[in-house]
Structure formats: C-alpha cells, structure tokens
Amino acid sequence: MRKAPTVYDVAQRAGVSIATVSRVLRRPDDVREHTRTVVHAAIQELGYVPSGAARGLAARQTGVLGLCFPDVDGIDELDDLPDPVRIGESVEVVRDVGGPVTARWSNLYLGEVMRGAELEAWRTGHAVMIGVARGLRRAEAVNELAGRVDGLAVLSRSVPDDLLGHIARRVPVVVMAGPPQDDEHDHIFVDNRAGTRALVEHLVSDHGIRDLAFVGGPVDSPDDHQRFAGFVDALQAAGIRAPDEPVARSDFTRGGARDLAHRMVGRRGQPGGALPRALVCSNDQTALGFLDVLTEAGVDVPGDVVLTGFDGIDDTQTSAPRITTVRQPMVELGRAAVELLRSRLADPSAPAATVNLPVRVLLRESCGCR
Amino acid sequence: MRKAPTVYDVAQRAGVSIATVSRVLRRPDDVREHTRTVVHAAIQELGYVPSGAARGLAARQTGVLGLCFPDVDGIDELDDLPDPVRIGESVEVVRDVGGPVTARWSNLYLGEVMRGAELEAWRTGHAVMIGVARGLRRAEAVNELAGRVDGLAVLSRSVPDDLLGHIARRVPVVVMAGPPQDDEHDHIFVDNRAGTRALVEHLVSDHGIRDLAFVGGPVDSPDDHQRFAGFVDALQAAGIRAPDEPVARSDFTRGGARDLAHRMVGRRGQPGGALPRALVCSNDQTALGFLDVLTEAGVDVPGDVVLTGFDGIDDTQTSAPRITTVRQPMVELGRAAVELLRSRLADPSAPAATVNLPVRVLLRESCGCR
DNA sequence: TTGTATGCGTTATCAA
C-alpha cells in the first residue's frame, strides 16, 4: 500500500505493454490466452487494483450514480454532532424506562430508497454514491458529488433549484418525489392523489360512508396538497359535496396530531363539533396521534370513527386497530430513479420524462374492514 | 450537459490561466479578490463542475471512503431480482391480512452503520460510497470499489480474506464487527463478551438468579461464540458452575427459535427437562421466539422464566413484556470505522489498530426489572 | 499574484 502498483508495473512484470494490460481487464477476448494468464498472474502478484479516478478520466464516465438526500438528522453545524465514539469505555448498564419508540421514519424511508437504488444500479454494474445535503457547505458538497458521478438522483428539495440547474449542465438529474414541476429535469412522482382517491372511494363505496373529513398536514407540503386533491376527487366522483379546505391541519407529527385531536374531541358537545364518520389523515403519524386520543376518549375506532393514514410506516401495522393506509413505494422510488438515470444516459436528447409511481392501498381494521 | 465545461473553458472565459481557476477553487486566499470574482462568474455562467475523476487523479486521493456490506437481500443472481418497477400502472387496493411484521433487522442494522459512517465522513469533508458484495461478480465489484476510494471499511465476512489482502495493498482496510483475528488490517469489534457478561451479572447479582441457561445461535457465528464466553465469564465470577456448551442452539431467526422453544417446552415434564429460571438468548430474535412460545404455553415471563436477548432491535421494545437486551452500537460502528480509516490515512505506518466498541445493556421487564 | 509545464493512471486510436 506504500505505493500502489499501476498498469506500468503490471506491464513490466508481465513483459507486455500497458495497452495489453488494459485490454486484459476491459476486453479479455482481444488478447491471446497465454498473454492473459501472464498478465493476471502479474496482477495478483503485485496486488494491482485499477485506479477509478484514472479510469473515469480516460473513459469519460465513472460508472457511479449519485443519490442525494436532505439532512434527516437535523444537523446544520459541526457543533450539532452527537459525541464521537469513545473507545475503550466499559459496558454501560442502564434501566430503559421506555418512552415512545423512536420514530425512524425518515431513516427507514431513505434506507429503502437507497436499497432500491443500489439494487437497480448493481444490476447494470453501476456503483452508487450517497450524499447528504447538510450543513453550510452543502452547495459545495452537492457540487462535488455531481462531479464524481455520471448521473444524480435528488430527493425533492434537498437541493435548491439554482444549484440543481447548475449541476444539470454536467450530469443528468432526476428529481424524486417532489411537487409537480415543470423544469428541465426528469421527475419521479409518487401518486399521492390517486392513492388517496382510491382509499376514499373504498370508504364511500365499500363502507357506505358519506360523512368524511380530511385532516391535513403543513400548508406548504406538496404531498399534503396532492392528497387532499385526491380526497376531493373521490368525494366529487361520489356526488358528495367536497370541502375547499381540510377540516384541520397537523404538522405531520404524532404529537402535533394529538394536540389537534384533543381540541377536536373537546369540541364534540358543541354545535357543529361532532366528529365525522371518517377521518382521512394526510399521513400516518397524524392518524396515529388521533388514534391515541380517540381511544383515550372512549371513541371506538372504527366503530364510532373510521381512521385512515398515508405512508405505510411500521407503526400502523402494530397499532390497535391496525391502520388502513397507503403505502409509499420507497424501494420502487430508488429503483425508478436509477432506471430513469440510465435511460437518460443512454439517450441524453430525449425529452424530459415524468414517472408516476403507483401506490398501494392497504386495507386494515381502522376503516372497518374484516 | 452536451459537453461539460472544463477548467480550460472557465480560464478562457475569465481571461486567466487554468492554474488560477484551480486556485480559486482550492486556495482562494492565494488569488486577488477581483480575479476570484471574475473566475466565479465564469464558473456560474458556464455551469462548471469540477471533474472528480481528474481531481482524484491529479491529487492522488479521491476524498471518498468506501463501505462494503454483505448481501442482505439474499440476491445471488440477476434472476433473483424482484420485479422492476412497472410504470404507469394504476393504484392497487389490497386487503392487508397481517402476518408477521417484516423483520428488517439487517436493513436497520446496515442503515445505522451507514448513517454513522456518513456522519463522521461528512465532518471531515469526505464522501462515502456504498458497495454491496453480492452476486458472482462480487470480487470484481469489490475491486472496483477499492479502486475508487481512499480507504475501505468492510463488514466482516462480506469479502473473502484473499481478496481483502489484495485490496489492502492499495487502500487501508478496516474490518468491522468480525471475529477476533490477527491480520494486517485495522479492526473494530463490538464487545459482545463484556456485554453479555454484564447482563448476566445483573441477573445473578440483582435478581439473585443462579439457574441460568444460554440459548445459542449458529455454531459458526463468532458473535454467538463471544456471547457465550461472556455468559461463562459471569457465571464463573459468581462461583456458579458454567456449562461447556449452550443448552441449545437456534438459527438466530424468530421462527427457528419458536421451533426450538416448542421442543424445550414439550420436555418440561420429563426428568431433567425443567426450564431454567433464566434463559439468556444469543440474540433478540431468539428471545422473541421463546417469548412467543412461553406466553402461549402459559409460562409467565419474567415470573416463571426470565428472558434476555442481544442486539437491541426495535421489536424488543414493543413486545410484552419488553425484553432486556444488549444494544449493538450500530451508528458508533460506522463512525468508528471512518475515524479509524482517517487516522490510518494520516499515519499509514502505524501498527494495526484494534478498537473494542462499548455496548449498552438495556434493563427492561423481561428480566424482572421494575 | 499569476502563468507555464508536467504528471497523475487509465482508455482508446492507430499502426505495426
């Protein structure tokens, strides 16, 4: 490792030219079997590993695809970092008093996307490089990532538009799971709208519910916006009068949803304060928060109120009752991103593509199924 | 994107030499402010993004660290791949009948390691590249990964020893979470032995249990081996006669543990078939499997039998009772790997290092606490 | 403070 051997070393050792060494690695069929054997032997003896940098430079492509995520750890500064590992410390024995199970939604989410991307990249002999856009030097980091890859898949809003535009002049960019947008990049959308619509249609058609309310998320969430649109779609299709706005908005967290639920439950007695037959929540955390409070208040789910979510996080599978929801196609998102990148690399001049990922509605007990 | 601009383009546009362009990017303080401004303007106008390959080649280091995992998806062939994304398909509505919650232990495990590595790498301006050693061309893939990075952290047994030796002649290698081994590489161990010992000492000292049995995992698992050693340590320290072997072995899966538990529970009536006061399981899945069966059979945990696990997976937090276990320091593992890589790069001639990561014993209800 | 020139380790194009 003192000084890594190069093609020259291998060539010398094998008594051939560097061109032949390169050929043995890239197009083995173009060299005589004997030569091949000799070269391979030299490679083994020297411990030769080709330099990716040199290859990338000469071949004008690195074989690496990039995946750029937003900062899910909420780290903006080096100071925010958790303590580094302290080595040599002894075992610690602690009483685990419980508390809420850590919600690792974003980790899981991103992990699945990565898994899908890696899988699809592996299929075609690509490597994938992960980048997290965090901290003050994030622009710089994203730039460097872009400089190292043949194509870049970016999770929506992890990179500002202007930076994205800059980068896109060097490598193809695909934006994952963003709001509908009309720019030069390829896009992959998750069909929030169709998913919610299908879910609500189930409530109306199969359960005969006509008194539904939509509990929204943050106003600036494009996902929320699409989901509400799907809600409206379904109601209109069923000839039910649709509201202009969600009946209320939470912040997409379970705690925030609890607060909201408390207020709504408290108003039950007042005129116009009655709970609707079905609460269609904009995400799972919201549904879970409502479930907590409704259960506490003695409101039966789904007997008194039907509850649904969106995302398909694990907790919706273990709650009582399990929550009917719409599963986000995380792995598929990653795979689709890589697919799109590849076809873009194959045909750079094709018009910008838009992919709408299908979604899956999971019927469980909270909507009255079974 | 048709043809990415290079330093030459920027230099020309800015009316300076390529050296100056490079300096503006690498050592801005060495250039006059005006020049800097002009160059930056040119960079923006052209959409210049430096080539990582060229940088790596010229600077003799890529700024990328590699992370190599074993194949957790069990994919050996392209044929094993799940179906690719089908685009344009409509929403699917399915009845989710339940079944076991998907155990994503390895995903979570690896995800956490990655998160730790990425975090630590980010601190020092490094990028990290993930590689999964899978399929027939795995050696090739690992080689390519090694060729692209400045250092490589490898999860134990994801790469055969000879390949690792080959690679190590080019880049520093650190092996994560393997069996004690005496080779040229740096190693990071998770202190399975001390963790189990501390856990068992708790059972003996704090709960006064003297009738304990160890339910092992696969014989070829070094982790299992270490954990059993810790079990023995604790017993011997307490003056309790320690067995030579685990009382039984499961395959580290919940299902396998269930089968085993059924057999053990079935033997209860027979002479010598009585259950011990405490079952120390080699991993969490095993403990969970036993919990399933014991609960079914009306054996109270921890009243009749005390149960403990190892790993700290999420399910141990939601089971009833929650399971006392030892948490694997996944994030720390990733961070430590990167730390070690960095110090190795800083001083290539230092002797091979060995890091023992501390572990945390989580006392919960399954051991009788609270 | 800036420019010139060289080398980094491959791939790929031609010749031989």
Next chain:
DNA sequence: TTGATAACGCATACAA
C-alpha cells in the same frame, strides 16, 4: 494480437 502514443481534466512545483 500487440505496442506506441495521444488524450482525459485537474493540481502543483516552479518561474515569472
């Protein structure tokens, strides 16, 4: 089937 040799895009030592 093999060998010279010219890119590839940048960093950097050295000159100016």
